[in-house]
Amino acid sequence: QVQLQESGPGLVKPSETLSLTCTVSGGSISSYYWSWIRQPPGKGLEWIGYIYYSGSTNYNPSLKSRVTISVDTSKNQFSLQLNSVTPEDSAVYYCTRDDHGFDIWGQGTMVTVSS
Amino acid sequence: QSVLTQPPSASGTPGQRVAISCSGSSSNIGTSDVYWYQQLPGTAPKLLIYRNNQRPSGVPDRFSGSKSGTSASLAISGLRSEDEADYYCAAWDGSLSVWVFGGGTKLTVL
DSSP: OOEEEEESOSEEOTTSOEEEEEEEESSOSTTSEEEEEEEOTTSOOEEEEEEETTSOEEEOTTTTTTEEEEEETTTTEEEEEEOSOOGGGOEEEEEEEESSSEEEEOOOEEEEEOO | OOSBBOOSEEEEOTTOOEEEEEEOOTTTTTTSOEEEEEEOTTSOOEEEEBTTTBOOTTOOTTEEEEEETTEEEEEEOSOOGGGOEEEEEEEEETTTTEEEEBOOEEEEEO
């Protein structure tokens, strides 16, 4: 079955760039939409954006100026970059597959923004 | 403040039926399908209901979803202790061009 695994630094300094990668295993990244969703500690879910395997993207307007999502089909991976981070960007970041809802989720990775 | 409104908490005793509401607007629930997610403590959310009332394979039929106008509801019948979790509704908002979530409802099984 398809599994997702996030990877990247758990600590990022303020004003720097948060970079995470999601590796898709057990299936192809092709023919689906793939999203990033985050959850600050003790709070709810926030959709960051999605990418189609072909490379087309759509971002949450509240983050659009700072977000880039990219895909590498040869590696079966997609990635998130969030620029100019602040402590308010500290959260668990999840990668998900969007197929009739967010049907598959990674385990999530906690990213803390702190100096 | 979440775009979709859910009660922050709900509770019930084993065997009872509980319902969790989700209120939105014409730009999201009124024109888009509603999805429900269950998040057990310390774990990633899990898709519970898709397209308003459809259950993914493996989700017990104790869980059911409905939608009417700009509101939706998740019902859990035959409540069990393992149902204690946070529940989130979600929908696509056509005006904002964004997936929106409810603030989540913490379900306690007494």
